[in-house]
Amino acid sequence: MAKLTINGELIDIDVEGTTPLLWVLREQLGLTGAKYGCGIGLCGSCTVHIDGKAVRSCVVPVGSLTESRRVVTIEGLSPDGDHPIQQAWAELDVPQCGYCQPGMIMAAAALLDGHPNPTDADIDSEITNICRCGTFNRVRRGIHRAAELRKGEERS
Amino acid sequence: MSGQPVTISRRNFLIGTAAAGAGLSLGLYLPTGSAGAPAPKQAPEVNAWVVIEPDDTVIIRIARSEMGQGTLTGLAQLVAEELECDWSKVRTEYPTPGQSLARDRVWGSFSTGGSQGIRGSHQYMREGGALARVLLVEAAADAWGVPPEACTVAASVITHGPTGRTTTYGQVAAAAALLVPPPTIELKDPKDWKIAGKPVKRLDTRDKLTGKQVFAADLQMPGLLNAAIRACPVFGGRLTGFDDSRVRDRPGVRAVLRVDDNAVAVVADTWWQAKTALDALPVTWDEGENASVSSASIDRMLEEGLAAQGAFVGNRVGDVDVALAGAAKTIEAVYGYPYQNHATMEPMNAAARWTPDRCEVWCPTQNGEAALEAAAEAAGLPATQCEVYKIHLGGGFGRRGAFHDFVKQAVAIAKQLPGTPVKLLWSREEDMLHGAYHPITKARLVGGLDDKGDLIGLRIRISGQSILAAVRPAALKDGADMITFQGMLPEGDHAISYTIPNLLVDHAMRNPPVPPGFWRGVNINQNAIYLECFIDELAHAAGKDPLEFRRKLMADHPQSLAVLNAVAERVGWGTPAPEGVHRGLAVCKTFASYVAACAEVSVADGGKLKIHRIVAATDPGHAVNPQQIEAQIEGSFVFGLSALLYGGCTIEGGRVEQQNFDSYPSMRMAEMPKVESIVMPSGGFWGGVGEPTIAVAAPAVLNAIYAATGKRIRQVPLRQLG
Numbered sequence: 001m002a003k004l005t006i007n008g009e010l011i012d013i014d015v016e017g018t019t020p021l022l023w024v025l026r027e028q029l030g031l032t033g034a035k036y037g038c039g040i041g042l043c044g045s046c047t048v049h050i051d052g053k054a055v056r057s058c059v060v061p062v063g064s065l066t067e068s069r070r071v072v073t074i075e076g077l078s079p080d081g082d083h084p085i086q087q088a089w090a091e092l093d094v095p096q097c098g099y100c101q102p103g104m105i106m107a108a109a110a111l112l113d114g115h116p117n118p119t120d121a122d123i124d125s126e127i128t129n130i131c132r133c134g135t136f137n138r139v140r141r142g143i144h145r146a147a148e149l150r151k152g153e154e155r156s
Numbered sequence: 157m158s159g160q161p162v163t164i165s166r167r168n169f170l171i172g173t174a175a176a177g178a179g180l181s182l183g184l185y186l187p188t189g190s191a192g193a194p195a196p197k198q199a200p201e202v203n204a205w206v207v208i209e210p211d212d213t214v215i216i217r218i219a220r221s222e223m224g225q226g227t228l229t230g231l232a233q234l235v236a237e238e239l240e241c242d243w244s245k246v247r248t249e250y251p252t253p254g255q256s257l258a259r260d261r262v263w264g265s266f267s268t269g270g271s272q273g274i275r276g277s278h279q280y281m282r283e284g285g286a287l288a289r290v291l292l293v294e295a296a297a298d299a300w301g302v303p304p305e306a307c308t309v310a311a312s313v314i315t316h317g318p319t320g321r322t323t324t325y326g327q328v329a330a331a332a333a334l335l336v337p338p339p340t341i342e343l344k345d346p347k348d349w350k351i352a353g354k355p356v357k358r359l360d361t362r363d364k365l366t367g368k369q370v371f372a373a374d375l376q377m378p379g380l381l382n383a384a385i386r387a388c389p390v391f392g393g394r395l396t397g398f399d400d401s402r403v404r405d406r407p408g409v410r411a412v413l414r415v416d417d418n419a420v421a422v423v424a425d426t427w428w429q430a431k432t433a434l435d436a437l438p439v440t441w442d443e444g445e446n447a448s449v450s451s452a453s454i455d456r457m458l459e460e461g462l463a464a465q466g467a468f469v470g471n472r473v474g475d476v477d478v479a480l481a482g483a484a485k486t487i488e489a490v491y492g493y494p495y496q497n498h499a500t501m502e503p504m505n506a507a508a509r510w511t512p513d514r515c516e517v518w519c520p521t522q523n524g525e526a527a528l529e530a531a532a533e534a535a536g537l538p539a540t541q542c543e544v545y546k547i548h549l550g551g552g553f554g555r556r557g558a559f560h561d562f563v564k565q566a567v568a569i570a571k572q573l574p575g576t577p578v579k580l581l582w583s584r585e586e587d588m589l590h591g592a593y594h595p596i597t598k599a600r601l602v603g604g605l606d607d608k609g610d611l612i613g614l615r616i617r618i619s620g621q622s623i624l625a626a627v628r629p630a631a632l633k634d635g636a637d638m639i640t641f642q643g644m645l646p647e648g649d650h651a652i653s654y655t656i657p658n659l660l661v662d663h664a665m666r667n668p669p670v671p672p673g674f675w676r677g678v679n680i681n682q683n684a685i686y687l688e689c690f691i692d693e694l695a696h697a698a699g700k701d702p703l704e705f706r707r708k709l710m711a712d713h714p715q716s717l718a719v720l721n722a723v724a725e726r727v728g729w730g731t732p733a734p735e736g737v738h739r740g741l742a743v744c745k746t747f748a749s750y751v752a753a754c755a756e757v758s759v760a761d762g763g764k765l766k767i768h769r770i771v772a773a774t775d776p777g778h779a780v781n782p783q784q785i786e787a788q789i790e791g792s793f794v795f796g797l798s799a800l801l802y803g804g805c806t807i808e809g810g811r812v813e814q815q816n817f818d819s820y821p822s823m824r825m826a827e828m829p830k831v832e833s834i835v836m837p838s839g840g841f842w843g844g845v846g847e848p849t850i851a852v853a854a855p856a857v858l859n860a861i862y863a864a865t866g867k868r869i870r871q872v873p874l875r876q877l878g
Contacts, residue, residue, distance in 0.1 A: 016407070023428035027382075032374035033367020035550070037501050038584045042817040045501055074367035081366040089365050093357050093783065096791055097224030098364030099371060099501040099550030124826035130817060132501050132551050133224040134794025136828040138787065 003067040006031070007076025010067060017063020022046040024062045025073055033074035033102040037130070044129030047103035048073045054110035054126075074102035077109060084153065085109045088145035096133035104129045108143050112150065118143055200329040202291055203337070204251075204262045205235055205284035208329035212312050214241045216285075217251045219263035220273045221522050222360060223552035224791070225846045226784035227273030229358045233780055234278050237352040238285030238344060241325060242312040248359055253524035254543035266524035266546075269557040269674060271747040271844020274780055278842060286344075287337045295331035296323050346778055346839065355783035360548065372520045372547040373505045373581055380507070381410055382427035383569050383580040384434045387419035389589050390443040390810035391669050394418050397440045403433040412437065415568045423569065427581050446669045446810035454668040454807060458598045461619030461664030462490065470618075470641030471652065471661040479613030479658035483604025487697045489690055491601070491870040493682030494804035495812070496594035496675055497820060502550020503587040506566035507579035510535055515542045515567060520549035522557030530560035534567035553795065554674035558627050559592045585815045592673025593805055593812075595621035597640075599686040604658075609698030611709060613658040616644065616686065622665045623672045623679075637665065642679040642746060643851065644687060649748040649843075650680065652687070653716035654709035670807060676795050677850040680746040685872065688742040688855035693868060702741055702859065703729050715838060716745055719752040719773040722834050727754040727771045737768055740859025742852040749843030750775040753852035755829070757860040765874070767797070767827070767857055772849050773834035777841035785845045786833040792850035793831060798823040800854040804873040 001014050006029065013028050020039075025031040025048070034057055037045030041059035048057045049072040050065070065071070077083050085108045088094075095101045104127070111118055111126045118126075123140055131139070199209040207215040216235045222228035232248050256263050264277060289309060296314040297304040300321060308315050312325040346353060363369040388395060398420045400412035408429035415421045420439055424430035461467075480486055506519035508531070515535035521527040524546050532539040544563075549556055566580040582590070597620030604613040622637035631637075642650040644661045652659075675681070695705035703724050710717040720743040724730075733739055736758045743752040756769040772789050779785055802821040805812045814820035854872070862868050 019428055023426065026374070027426040027428060030376060031367070032370070032376070035371070035502070036373065036581070037503075038817050040584075040816055040818065043501065077366075081362065086365045090357075090361055093361055093787070095224075095358075095361055095364040096226070096787060097222075097501070097549060097551045098360070098369050101364050102367045105365065127825045130501070130822045130824060132499060132553070132795065132798075132822060134791030134823075134828075135787070136794065136823075136825045137790050137831055139825065140828075 002062065004062070004065055004071060005067050005069065006071045007073060013062065015062060018061050020058050021048070021060040021062050021065065021071070022057040025057065031073050031075050035099055035102060037100065042130070043100070044107060045100045045103040047106040047129065049106060049110055052110065052113055054107045074106055077106065083109060084146040084149040085112065085142065087149055088142040091145060092138050092142050094135055094138040094142045096135055100129060100131045104131065104135070104139055108139065108146070111143065112146055116150070117147055200333040202288040202329055202332050203284055204259070205281060206239060206288040208325045210326045212242060212245050212324050212326035214239065214246045214312070214325065216246060216248050217263065218248050219251055219256065219266045219524070220277065221266070221268040221524070221546060221549060221552065223268065223520070223522065223549035225273065225788060226358060226781060227268065228360055229356070230274045230780040230784065231277065231281055232359060233352040233356060234274070234282050235285035237349055238282045239289050240309040240311070243351050243356065245312065246359065250524070250546045252543055252545060253528040254539070256525065257528070257539060267526070267557060268522040268552070269554055271846045271848065273846070275748065275842035275844055282343050283341055286341045288332070290338060290341065291332040291335045292325050292328055294335055295328040299328065299331065352780050353778070355781060358784065370547065371502055371550045372507060372518055373502050373550065375507050375518055375547070375579055377577050380577045380579055381423050381425065381573065382430050383421045383423045383566070383578050384427060384430035385415060385419050385421040385565060385580060385582060385586060386434055386439060387586070387590055388441045388443065390441065390447050391671060392446045393441050393443040393810070395420055395439070396442045399438040403437050406433045406436070409433050411573065413569060413572050415565050419565060421565070421569050421580070423573065423578060427579070431583060443810060449669055449810045450808050451806045454596060454670070457666045457668060458596065458619045461666040462598060462600045462617055464619070464664045467617065467662035467664045468636035469660070469662045470638065471644055471646050471659055473656060474658035476613045476615045476658040476660040480602060480604040480615065483612060484607040485605045485697060486602060487693060488600065488602045489693060489868070489870055490598060491686045491689065492598040493596065493685065493872050494806070495596050495670060496799050496803045497588055497591040497805055497812070497814070498551070498553040498555035498675055499588070499820060499822065500549070500551030500553060500555055503582040503584055504555070504562035505579065505581040506563045507577055508566040508570035509575070509577040510567060510570040511575050513537070513541060516545070517543070517563055517567065518545045518547060519563055519566070520547050520552070520556055521560065521563070522549065522552045522554070526558070527560050527563050530563040531567050534564040535571065553676040554678070555592055558674055561590070584817070588815045588820060589812050591805070591812070592671050594675035594681065595623055595672035595679070596668065596670070597621060597682055599682070601686060601690040603690065603694045605694065605698050609700055611656055611694055614656050616661040617664065618662070619664040619666055621667050621672050623674060625665060625667055626672050636663070640679055641683070643683040643744045650746050653713045653743055653745050654706070655712045656709060676792070677847045680744065680847070680851040681796065681799065681854070684742060684744045684851035685855045685858065688744065688852070689858050689868070689870070692740070692859040692862065706741070706743065715750045715775055716743055716752070718838070719743065719750045719775050719836065722773040722836060723752045723754045723771050726832060726834060727756070729754065738860050738863035740856045740861070740863055742855035742859065744851050746848045746851050747844035748777070748841060749845065749848040751848045751852050753849070753856040755853070755856035755860040757857060757864055759861060759864040765861065767829040769830040769832065770853060770856065771832045771834070772852065773836055774845065774849055775836050775838050776843035776845050777837055777839060779835050779837040782835045785835050788845045789833045789849045790831045792847065793853040794823050794828065796850040796853040797857065800857060800872055801827070801874050
């Protein structure tokens, strides 16, 4: 039995320590927002935050985590789906099929935390998720828009 | 004709008569008990397309599938436009293929491919919306004892002008459902559209932002088991055995099963348990006769076809041999395009529950009816005892339309565990190894110029694989696969955009034992490269500007010329590009739309390519949602350019060598060019938007690379060129 802190809750889990975090989220906790895409940490569909950093959960053995590590999934990103990234995504109709988007959004949210005014170069280097529908240009615009929205929130 | 009364289609006549009084709302039935699963509701069905709840919520039924392309929203816009309902209260739902079967296919085709989602169903769906409006007005008028003509509608509110009385659709829907529809109906002129034709937001975005969107891979239901599968990696090979004693006692493992002739599955409590047990399972195969097939052996087949005598003719004008013999200058080139995997982000999957008298399947499918057929076949039950519940796709691109191997497998597994729902999910590796691959072809092109540098003859020999021969042999025309000639045909949705006095396009069909399939864009992907790059070669050989060279051949193709001109004007063709940046053009007609692109690239010392900008124009006739068309243009470029830059499945030992995104990369943010879209609907026809622009991205970039380097690249993908 291990304990994980997921979306602010301390949760007991009972799986082998080699099980990737992705599959604990999806199959033990019913948090299916993070997606399986490649299983080798390349596509980013499974991106979650661990201690505020974007991490590919398909290659994180759950045994490597302790309860002091804060795991946040797309389900816990915001209470009402109103994180600036989510607002910007809605405004610009970013998703197409949507399968990669939880990972894309989590990657973008982490980028924004580290770079409140991200440049295109920041976006190019930090957002390496694969999207086969090809939403990249709207993702880019969405990140810039979210940065504006967040500044607005801070002012108000 | 828009604005004119039309006799309603048989489909909508059936809708009216079959639906009278049927108070039914379908909803997606998820037997989960989980939060968010809609409970079946009773609300009046005005007709098969339109259900209206008392609170004026309008549910529009969409038989085509949503896989990211926006068809769900576009079709809803068209129905809502004619219905005159309040767009803010529109929801959609999928009817099921089983219900369609039970109602004489009232919703028509479920097939979602070939960029047909809107252009193949707009007519009867607009009629459905218009008929529902007429019935709703009639119901209100009846209740008031006034003539319907004295009533007007706007945003779901019906008003009787003379008395000022109003009611809403929700109030009269139950009465409307009992009325008989009129035999003719008037559809709006697209000029008068208020909802259709506008860049409204998609209806399916919100849940895609929060993780709430349930894909089939996410399904949960009580008692659900999970299956991982491995099929013989060699095409046509067979499963000969497996040693389940090695994995039976692993945690969670419930069963190790032979699925069919060529696959084994592990069923476990969780997919991770199933997958890791499968990885540890010793399996033996009979690799069969294809074990020695390789990319090299396939290339030999195609090379032979390039020079072979017999070939199917796709387009013949004049006498190309005479023209070439008399040409002042001839040039020749051989191009090639490899296998590609669809690589949908959501790997193939399906969940199934089988009992001796019923089989249910939950799956992402581009064709619900075909999924139902596959389920019935695998279940050994009549289709009337089966049902398929469609779920939004995590990407389709053609993989999930004509092929339901994953459905058959899921049912074959569930059949061995009667009454237990089982969800089958392929690993990425399985998905890469068992695709329905973009077919492989090569082309030899020979062009002749007269002494003025005008094109007087063009011969194109395509050698390679036919999709139809493998997938729909009944669709061959006297043995020929006419889809092979996409973009080079004399007329129709995929007609060539040039008038060439002497032309011969033919196809030496060579079918290697690698299963081909429809891959977003299908054969226009390579044909546009072959034709548009070779036209570029001819222009340079003639010492002419590639735009002017094309224009001269396009006098009889005004719509193609219009998109090409639009692109040239926007990009500033003929004016200097930024320092170090070079331009390339491409144009074609495909899926009934006219598309063109100009790419701006630079190639640094050392060969590093940067695609800076692509300007693209499309004339799809009618543009139902311009902002979604722009999204499709950008997205299609990612698909087409990923194939150009990185794609390509190679074969060794009868199997695909690429097994994941490490060896089959896809474009990422940093490589994405700026895209400027020009959506220029000229009216009068309905063209597709999901696929056409994919065709022009790669040749425009290749032509720009030539402009930058003087090096002509004739083989995809670029990464193989070093």
